Amino acid sequence: MKYVSEFRDPLVVERGLEALRQTITRPWVLMEICGGQTHAIVRSGLDQLLPPEIELVHGPGCPVCVTPVEQIDKALAIASRPEVIFTSYGDMLRVPGSQRDLFSVRAAGGDVRVVYSPLDAVRLAEAHPDRQVVFFAIGFETTAPANAMSVLQAHAKGLKNFSVLVSHVRVPPAMCAILGSPKNRVQGFLAAGHVCAVMGHWEYPPIAETFHVPIVVTGFEPLDIIQGILATVRQLERGEHTVGNAYKRAVTEEGNRPAQAIIQRVFEEVDRKWRGIGMIPMSGWALAEEFVAFDAELRFKVEHIAPQESSLCIAGQILQGMKKPHDCTAFGSECTPEHPLGATMVSAEGACAAYYRYGR
Ligand code: SF4
Numbered sequence: 001m002k003y004v005s006e007f008r009d010p011l012v013v014e015r016g017l018e019a020l021r022q023t024i025t026r027p028w029v030l031m032e033i034c035g036g037q038t039h040a041i042v043r044s045g046l047d048q049l050l051p052p053e054i055e056l057v058h059g060p061g062c063p064v065c066v067t068p069v070e071q072i073d074k075a076l077a078i079a080s081r082p083e084v085i086f087t088s089y090g091d092m093l094r095v096p097g098s099q100r101d102l103f104s105v106r107a108a109g110g111d112v113r114v115v116y117s118p119l120d121a122v123r124l125a126e127a128h129p130d131r132q133v134v135f136f137a138i139g140f141e142t143t144a145p146a147n148a149m150s151v152l153q154a155h156a157k158g159l160k161n162f163s164v165l166v167s168h169v170r171v172p173p174a175m176c177a178i179l180g181s182p183k184n185r186v187q188g189f190l191a192a193g194h195v196c197a198v199m200g201h202w203e204y205p206p207i208a209e210t211f212h213v214p215i216v217v218t219g220f221e222p223l224d225i226i227q228g229i230l231a232t233v234r235q236l237e238r239g240e241h242t243v244g245n246a247y248k249r250a251v252t253e254e255g256n257r258p259a260q261a262i263i264q265r266v267f268e269e270v271d272r273k274w275r276g277i278g279m280i281p282m283s284g285w286a287l288a289e290e291f292v293a294f295d296a297e298l299r300f301k302v303e304h305i306a307p308q309e310s311s312l313c314i315a316g317q318i319l320q321g322m323k324k325p326h327d328c329t330a331f332g333s334e335c336t337p338e339h340p341l342g343a344t345m346v347s348a349e350g351a352c353a354a355y356y357r358y359g360r
Contacts, residue, residue: 003249004221006223007219007221007222007223007224008044008221008222008223009223012223013222013223013226016223016226016227016230017049017050017051017226019230020050020051020054020226020229020230020233021051023230023233023234023237024051024053024054024233024237025053025237026053026237027053027054027055028053028054028055028187028188028232028233028236029055029057029185029186029187029188029321030054030055030056030057030186030187030188030189030190030229030232030233031056031057031058031059031178031186031188031189031190031321032056032058032059032061032190032218032225033059033060033061033171033174033175033189033190033191033192033195034059034061034062034192034193034194034195034220034349035058035059035061035062035065035347035349035350035351035354036061036192036194036220036349037061037190037192037218037220037225038058038059038062038349038351038354039348039349039353039354040220040221040222040225041056041225042354042355042357042358042360043354043358044222044225046222046225046226047360050229054229054233057185057186057321057322057324058318058319058321058324058351058354059174059178059189059319059321060174060178060274060277060319060320061140061171061174061192061195061349062319062343062344062347062349062350062351063138063139063140063143063169063347063349064091064092064095064138064343064346064347064348064349064350065275065276065315065319065342065343065344065347065349065350065351066169066274066275066276066277066319066343067092067095067138067167067275067343068167068273068274068275068307069096069097069098069275069307069308069309070273070307071138071165071167072092072095072096072097072098072101072307073097073098073307074165074297074302075088075092075097075102075136075165076097076099076100076101076102076105077300077302078134078165078296078300078302079102079105079106079110079111079112079134080105080108080110081132081300083131083132084110084111084131084132084133084134084300085111085113085124085128085131085132085133085134086102086105086110086111086112086113086134086136087112087113087114087115087118087120087121087124087133087134087135087136088102088112088113088114088115088135088136089114089115089116089136089138090114091346091347091348092136092138093106093112093114094340094346095343095346095347096340096341096342096343096346097307098306098307098308098309099308111131115135117146118135118137118146118147118149118150118164119146119149119150119153121133121134121135121150121162122150122153122154122157122159122162125154125159125161125162126157126159128161129161130161131161132161132163132299133161133162133163134162134163134164134165134296134300135147135150135162135163135164135165136164136165136167137150137164137165137166137167137168138167138168139168139169140168140169140170140171140192140195141170141171141195141198141199141263142194142195142197142198143168144168144198144263144267144285145198145256145259145260145262145263147164147166147168148262148263148265148266148267149262150162150164151164151266151287151291151294152262152265152266154294155291155294162294163294163295163296163299164287164294164295164296165296165297166267166285166286166287166295166296166297167272167284168267168272168284168285168286169272169274169283169284169285170269170272170282170283170284170285171191171192171195171199172203172204172207173280173281173282173283174274174277174280174283175189175207175215176207176210176211177277177280177283178320178321179207179210179211179213180211181320183320183322184320184321185321185322186213186321187213187236188213188214188215188216188232188233188235188236189213189214189215189216189232190216190218190225190228190229190232191204191215191216191217191218192217192218193217193218193219193220193224193247193250193251194220194250196217196245196247196251196255197250197251197255197256198255198256198259198260199255199256199260200251200252200253200254200255200256200260201215201217201243201245201251201253201255202253202254202255204243205242205243208241208242208243209241211241212241213241214231214232214235214236214240214241214242214243214244215242215243215244216228216231216232216235216243216244216245216246217243217244217245217246217247217251218246218247219246219247219249219250224246224247227246228246228247230246231244231246232244263285265288266287266288266291267285267286267287267288268285268286268287268288268289269282269284269285270282270284270285270286271283271284272284272285274316274319275315275316275343276309276313276314276315276316276317276318276319276342277316277319277320278316309342310330310335310341310342312328312329312330312334312335312341313328313330313335313341313342314327314328315328315342315343315344315350315352318344318351318352319344319351324351324355325344325351325352325354325355325356325360326355326360328352331352331355331356332356335352336356337353337356337357
């Protein structure tokens, strides 16, 4: 397949690995931001092929993993209401809240439905004017444009029975929080190619400059990842810290301006709590004043939530690059994909799920 198979060619990947071996002279710790990249690295075995001087740590770029447990509990409370059709992407249904998950709500009679687009939820609201349709709007900059568009569509159609439970997060403030931590180990970042396809990489130079770290936009195929690592290591070896782009076939510096404009119209930046990590200033989006009528939290008044997390789960430290999944005592015993204790074992992009699935 054009633009896929040539980026998985073992001979070309081996040439990239050899260039890396020729370049590297000392240990470096790099973080791939995105959980999709984590899975690509582990699935293709790149983590076992890299020179031993390179340690990859796994970042917080998994939307399912970082959605705070109180937001899950709010989703469970709303989805349990008899007048509600609760809609979500499928991977949120197994994410544990304090006591249960959305599958349990559905098993108990709640009307919980998987949709493949928030616009499907808008269509459901049109088809069921006697019901309240709620969409669970989670994710990073990648899902924000479509979620914002659903609010614009519902607004344009005058729908009074559509709302969104918003838990959007933004990558740049999370990078700053990781780099600003006294426990930080990250010396270079592989930035998430799909986030940058939307947002560009114009937000990153001040981060690279402030924290003296190279940031290289990186794609998702093995060759993309090798090229991203090589570009990052070349900078580190030269003592440089600039923003590079190893994913030019999909990403430009300015990104998708119309998508950014939709986000800016519908959302405003707010402080946001990240599961396992805590509050990160201005790291999320909430509905702007003009669209608060579509806020499910306000509509269903679910603010009194007291969440409980598993005391065994160290997902927060994994998502900040401080620990690896097998540092967790519950990994593969109390916590498995069938019986997950934390979101990084549930999610298709979670680091714990990647290590479990591919036998690390
Ligand atoms: S293995 Fe399970 S309990 Fe341990 S950090 Fe991962 S998700 Fe949390």
